[in-house]
Amino acid sequence: MSIENPIGDGARDERGTRLPPNHRFLEPEKAVKTITDMTIWEKSEAYMEYTGFIATLNEAIKGKPLSVDYKISKNVTKIMDMLEKVDKLISDFPPIEQPQRFGNSAFRDWLHKIKTNSTHYLQDALDQNLHLAIPEIKAYLEESFGNATRIDYGTGHEMSFIMFLCCLYKIGCLVQEDNVATVFMIFNKYLNIARKLQTTYRMEPAGSHGVWSLDDYQFVPFIWGSSQLIDQPKIYPPSKFLEDEVIDKYSDEYMFLSCIKYIKEVKTGPFAEHSNQLWSISAVGSWTKINQGLIKMYKKEILAKFPVVQHILFGSLLPIRRFQMHS
Known part of the structure; x- marks a missing residue:
């Protein structure tokens, strides 16, 4: 296996990506600071990985209802257990009485609790040999549920969760056989949590047109x-x-x-x-x-818009470096 290309082809790798032992995880950071940085994003590995990931899962579920038979692996079940904890925590932080119509501040307490627990949640969900990845991938999970300051939620938060899923493939937690379950179970569960948050805390749409x-x-x-x-x-x-x-x-x-x-x-x-x-x-x-x-x-409308892209996080799994075609 080539060390020069440790990441491989992400979700498009039929064997499921395995990183080399010397792979260095990074705490992801924002990298698109100005409008001119948008061209760097659109030519980046992260962009190609992300759009390729969406296309791969799009193909996997074509023509299939949610009730179709599909494989449910142990790792999918563990990710679902983690999301169930996230879901149940909402009832521990009921909306508070407040004058304004939108943006119930109880959401801030809920999200703070999620961020406090995210490392622990991921330790339970991932095999021991993947724990080194947690500081990198937890950033995507924590950004998936909305913004605590504005108490809003939008397509950028949705993107963060899909990037989290993409990272689970990159580290080998999820593999090609999990593609249908990733959409029908994991993403669908996330969607239901997002809706519950929107209605419970009356969240504003982030940057809605x-x-x-x-x-x-x-x-x-x-x-x-x-x-x-x-x-x-x-x-x-x-x-x-x-x-x-x-x-x-x-x-x-x-x-x-x-x-x-x-x-x-x-x-x-x-x-x-x-x-x-x-x-x-x-x-x-x-x-x-x-x-x-x-x-x-x-x-x-989403991936080419600076107000969304400026919030994207880049690390070792979804890097901002320019995408290179490998022969």
């Missing part, structure tokens, strides 16, 4: 969720995702529909007004086109 963005809080579940719906005759044509009957029947099977259901629960008024982009998407003729369009939109 209102009706002009896809959703106030999430983006990737629409990508992966639309992949699930490719070649699914029950929700075809795609405009069916707007029908209440279809949403009620299939929201437990398809992430895209669970996202639509959540939006309808938390927003009032005509769907075309509060979710204009999703309304427009419903007119597209196929789920394959929707899926491809959403990936392009994600790269343009």
Whole structure:
């Protein structure tokens, strides 16, 4: 195994990446400080790893409902146990009585507790031989749930969790056989925790563009969720995702529909007004086109926007250094 390329191809490596014994983990840091740094990000290993990771999992779940049979490894179960602890902790910090409508300050206490416990949680979730990675990967986990100062949540926090998952592949905790479970169990659990935090603490959307963005809080579940719906005759044509009957029947099977259901629960008024982009998407003729369009939109509207990218953390697993093609 070449030491020059210790990271390998991340999630795209069929064997699952194993790092060499001399690999040096780093505490991740922000590296995109100005608009001109954006080109460094877009040519970086981190960018290629991250977008490749999303594409790999997008392919793995194509056409599959959440109830499909898939392998559940011991490591997936341990990550799920960790997220269950994170979830249960919400009930220990109920919202406090306060005058302002948004941003309940009890969230700060909850997040402080998560950050205090994150090392311990990861020690329980990861095999002993992976514990050296914890100072690096815990930073991504801690940034996944929202901002304590502003009490907001958005696509940057979602990205941090997906980067955390990507790092779990890079260190060999998760492997290719876990791809479906990573989306259907781990990411779906995370999504439910994020929604619970949003409603419990009335979190502000971070940098929302209102009706002009896809959703106030999430983006990737629409990508992966639309992949699930490719070649699914029950929700075809795609405009069916707007029908209440279809949403009620299939929201437990398809992430895209669970996202639509959540939006309808938390927003009032005509769907075309509060979710204009999703309304427009419903007119597209196929789920394959929707899926491809959403990936392009994600790269343009999220990954190419400085206000999001300035918060990204880079370390040894997702480095800011320029991506080099290896022969």
